[in-house]
Amino acid sequence: MTGNLAIHADGLRKSYPGPGGEAEAVRGLGLSVAKGEFFGLLGPNGAGKSTTIGMLTTMVRPTAGRAEVCGLDVAADAVAVKRRIGVVAQDNTLDIELTVAENLEFRGRYFGLGRRDARARARDLLTLFGLFDRARARVFELSGGQLKRVMIARALVHRPDVLFLDEPTAGLDPRSRLHLWDVLRGLQAKGQTILLTTHHMEEAETLCDRLAVIDQGRVLACDSVRALRETVGAxxxxxxxxxxxxxxxxxxxxxxxxxxxxxxxxxxxxxxxxxxxxxxxxxxxxxxxxxxxxxxxxxxxxxxxxxxxxxxxxxxx
Missing domain, CATH: 3.30.70 (Alpha-Beta Plaits)
Structure with missing residues (x-):
């Protein structure tokens, strides 16, 4: 893996047992993401996007192939990889028993921050995401857009090298979606590497430097939107x-x-x-x-x- 790559996958496969034999969710997928890049996995529901993110974030063990994140093998160095990444899943994974601020503070403590530093980090992130006035709110009191912003803020508490977002705007209204896009563009402008999965083409075109169009577990094409148009001859x-x-x-x-x-x-x-x-x-x-x-x-x-x-x-x- 070259020093400029944040993510590299080669021949990545994932199969699941089924009544008719092995079902392949990801079939020999390969991709490379540069440091500081906003990269998208674009495809329909069931294309293999979430399974791919699962393997890259150590949550799903590959059946075959190899993947590295920050130069670390996702299978052999899973613990080390987890320290270097932030992950935002599709579903709400916040602790409903905690306030917004406590969700961030506890994540900071989990990653080794002292009480004072964890509190300061949470305050800074809530300010960045326009959520400071909701710091003491309970999770169930938040709107869908606020929930997503809190989840992303929590994923950034330990300053990860790579941020993984699995369909982060699914279910959001247009105003919340646009607000979240602004937040994500701001993060990348500060050097954050982001890998996003989406089935919304407008989202991919708006946010991504490059994207891979995938379906049935395979990469069909990978490049910038402009280059894809030219190469494919749409x-x-x-x-x-x-x-x-x-x-x-x-x-x-x-x-x-x-x-x-x-x-x-x-x-x-x-x-x-x-x-x-x-x-x-x-x-x-x-x-x-x-x-x-x-x-x-x-x-x-x-x-x-x-x-x-x-x-x-x-x-x-």
């Missing part, structure tokens, strides 16, 4: 949802501007490098076949079209 995706019969797919495929066509029951999707006129042509073809168009959309090249180009299907919620 086209505009034109979609028509219809009722009343079968679409003339041969006519759709014959369209000069249709680079690729996909069809499911009641839906046709055209990937087009030159989208001008494609949507109107699809509607006209539907009308000619006596079909009723119930929905139509045209997505300009974006991270979503990158994902569709890579996987051939939409995100699963």
């Amino acid at each position: 086209e505009t995706v034109v979609t028509v949802v219809y009722e009343g019969g079968a679409f003339d797919l041969a006519a759709v495929r014959a369209m000069a501007r249709a680079d690729r066509v996909e069809a499911t029951d009641g839906q046709v999707r055209v990937f087009a490098g030159d989208p001008d006129g494609v949507l109107s042509d699809l509607v006209a073809l539907a009308a000619k076949a006596g079909l009723t168009v119930v929905d139509a959309s045209q997505l300009a090249p974006s991270l979503e079209t990158v994902f569709l180009t890579l996987t051939g299907r939409e995100f699963r919620e």
